[in-house]
Amino acid sequence: MAQLGTREKLAILADAAKYDASCASSGTSKRNSIGGKGIGSTEGMGICHAYAPDGRCISLLKILLTNSCIFDCHYCINRKSSNVRRARFTAEEVVQLTLAFYKRNYIEGLFLSSGIIRSPDYTMEQIVRVARSLREEHDFHGYIHLKTIPDADPELVHQAGLHADRVSINVELPTVAGLTRLAPEKDAGRIEGAMKDMKAAIVDTRDAKRRFRSAPNFAPAGQSTQMIVGADGADDRAIIGRASGLYDRFRLRRVYYSAFSPIPDASAVLPLKRPPLMREHRLYQSDWLMRFYGFEPGEVGQVTDAAGMLPLDIDPKLAWALKFRERFPVDVNRADREALLRVPGLGVKAVDKIVASRRLRSLRLDDVARLTVSIAKVRPFITTADWRPTLLTDRADLGARLRPASQQLELFAA
Structure with missing residues (x-):
């Protein structure tokens, strides 16, 4: 050396x-x-x-x-x-x-x-x-x-x-x-x-x-601190x-996750293959839900499968909303901040702007669209002064349609 x-x-x-x-x-x-x-x-x-x-x-x-x-x-x-x-x-x-x-x-x-x-x-x-x-x-x-x-x-x-x-x-x-x-x-x-x-x-x-x-x-x-993911048998629910x-x-x-x-x-004694990098990403998303969106660990755990693993095809916030579809849609002009934070596609900053803006006037769908990256992801889960989702598909169909894709279909009509 x-x-x-x-x-x-x-x-x-x-x-x-x-x-x-x-x-x-x-x-x-x-x-x-x-x-x-x-x-x-x-x-x-x-x-x-x-x-x-x-x-x-x-x-x-x-x-x-x-x-x-x-x-x-x-x-x-x-x-x-x-x-x-x-x-x-x-x-x-x-x-x-x-x-x-x-x-x-x-x-x-x-x-x-x-x-x-x-x-x-x-x-x-x-x-x-x-x-x-x-x-x-x-x-x-x-x-x-x-x-x-x-x-x-x-x-x-x-x-x-x-x-x-x-x-x-x-x-x-x-x-x-x-x-x-x-x-x-x-x-x-x-x-x-x-x-x-x-x-x-x-x-x-x-x-x-x-x-x-x-x-x-x-x-x-x-x-x-940091945890290595996938070197031992710990499932996502345990992590x-x-x-x-x-x-x-x-x-x-911060808790960092390293695949x-x-x-x-x-x-x-080590596995021969690395875990999917998407698993690491989903753990970070679940971490964000607990730190910034008011989710309890048990609530995030509700979207894991029988093996205790988070879904890889959709993010855990969307998975939770699809599992508890009866809690939606929420009215952006009336719902409390905690309920709005549960809406897929709405981040903390967007929710805070919604809460501040609705004190001045009733919000429309275009107002919400200006605050989020993808209004298509948000629309199935909210109502506004001029919008109410009237065509609700079943959970499996809705989940498939909201997965990231190169092209998104028009899902709902006002």
Whole structure:
């Protein structure tokens, strides 16, 4: 590894980092370089693109400190027994890469993770060293996301929160049984204990900031986690329940889902094929329903099949509306916000605009059409001042007609 050049290391360690999905940079507090002081703002190779809530694309240098590891997790391409080319950056090399990429306007921040080398404490020390150097020695104001190690000393994990905008601690797999079987060196209790400690530190710091302006920042963008989908036997219903529990107990900003991808020299206990990418997409949609649309985990679970899997051909919100067709249509001029959020095709922003606009006048179908991407998807489930769906097909037919297609048929007449 010592003979590799920086470009070769970057190629290896950026590629090794691609399996980590949790690199979004939303939710951070803004830092600005005022008066020409400081480097960076929260506003190629090794560069990932994350999206803020307002739709801005944010570029991050996404790399591993090293892809060497003393652990032998079956699903990980960087596991100890894996036959992959190894590389390692020093903390100083990561610092200089970050600054160089930023000054060339390639990135707006850093996402740093690592395999475990020597010990969890040693590895965590190196990760913290990168962030501390950027913040304190180079006055770096860009975004930093650090992947923390639950087995490391809690004080080291705490130090990560003092220098990073966001921290993440991966639960790895949806079930304790799956983690025990596929990553026997990792402990679900320690992982959740670290997440609990991080939550407490974030809450304490926010309380302190309300009372003392000089109180230090601590992971202002919160914490996130990631689950691998399809490496074990967990069904979608179990994954949805697990994600909901994590949100409730640890106040996570995001749960990320990563479809298992078969790796070279794979363990015999792993599946031979990756799950459909659409499964990952449907889990993200169900996650959105719970976080922003008021759905309970059990309600999302109602649209799973006998095997506990979400439908792949239609999104879970539409599947729920088709299953509970008796709750529709809803009157956009009278229904409460909660009912409108259940309408397929209406997003949160569209619902808020409907609620605000109807205070001034009675809304017509054209008014709703201006607020949504596809009025064809919305029409079967709403009534307006000039619209009422009079031709209702059965659930199977309606579902088939509303599936995404290159051409949509005219379904209803006023």
